[in-house]
Amino acid sequence: MRVKDIMTRDLTAVRENQSLKALIFLLEKSELSGVPVIDKRGTVVGFISERDVISAALPNYFEMLRTASYLPDINQLSRRLEEIKGDPVSKYMVEDVITVDEDEEDIHVADLIIRNELNRVPVVDEDGMLTGIVQRIDLLGALL
């Protein structure tokens, strides 16, 4: 099976100059955990998730959770989010984004998702323009 057979043809994305506040609104309303970042023409230039937003606000948050020796102050997260909410998405996105094209084999995407601990991989055309997304659940559904 190929990517085009399992992908979700949804172009939900943020533009690189949009604010973190706009991103959080989008993630909350669309119930997505992360979205591709695109330029004016729709070319994928990055990926940003709620995890990236939390890391932006509290850079050591996830390490703190792992050690369980220190419980981060939720008010601190709230204060930091307030400070950075106007920053552009491009400041915190993952630039070295992993993408696939529609003709790639599903096994290749499964490998990418597992190796890189990803939930969602943007699908792009030959010009790098966003054409959809492959989610881990799409792959699981296809494997059933």
Place this chain on the structure above:
Amino acid sequence: MILTVTLNPAYDLIYWVKEIEQKGETQLSRAFRTHASAGGKGINVSMYLASVGVENIAMGLIGGHTGRTIKRSLREEGIITNFTWISDETRSNVAILKKGQEDNPIEVNSEGPEISERVLDQFKDQYETMLHRVSWVVLSGSLPPGIPKSYYRELVEQAKDMGIKTVVNTGGEYVGPAAKAGPFLIKPDIRERKEVMGEKLTNSQSIIDVGRKILNFGTEYVLLSHGLTGDILISKDKIWELEANRDQLTVKNRVGAGDSLIGGIIYQVEEGKSVQEAVRYGLAAGMACTEVYEKICRDASLVQAQLEQISLNELGDSLK
């Protein structure tokens, strides 16, 4: 690739009832059939196009549980989605079709949620991005509160600047501003009011006169319906009258028929047909839709049967 824009989408609930009875203090009826689907005029066009295998993108404004339901159902139809999210819930519209009076439905449409300037800016950004990958834009339906009446004009102009053909299908106060931007084709929706840009539509001549007025703004084609089964197409050079055979029609549901008409036109123009032949096909697609309970007719034989019944007559030169 085709882009449809639905700024005021809805979840359509259609009920077929035998009668509405007075029971105590309530008028009550049990529906013997129901149909629920994503709706709004542009979304209906997208669903028609997907049903005939034409790849298309649906965009517009959605919110809440209803918005998510609309998005999911379009995805299941194979439609590419790129919606802008709003804080409030997307509306639901209700149509009640009484047995024997299916061509005269009771429709209850909500006005739609209030749209903020921030949402419109976000939509404009997404629209601009989508224009880079489409050859047609269909702008359909009403505008929810908060959106200026001239908004379709801006969207038509933006698409035209990039060499993209535009089709506008809207009614009432939205027609004038959109017409002034000179879309490729405009189909004023006159279901609610037989009036366009202040001119009453009483007969074929008044329809032609309004069509001429709109053409002067730079629109290439104006399509106006007279009744369920007839259309008049007006271009700079010619006028055509199309008439379906009303006697051959058993109406089950006319909700969305006009949107299949628009979808049929684009489908056929993309296939290389002339606009007048495409309108003939679109009218057949719209007629066929009235013959099934669902909003979209997926039975090509019904469309073909209608097509054979539709006459296309040239009436003469339009701007003389």
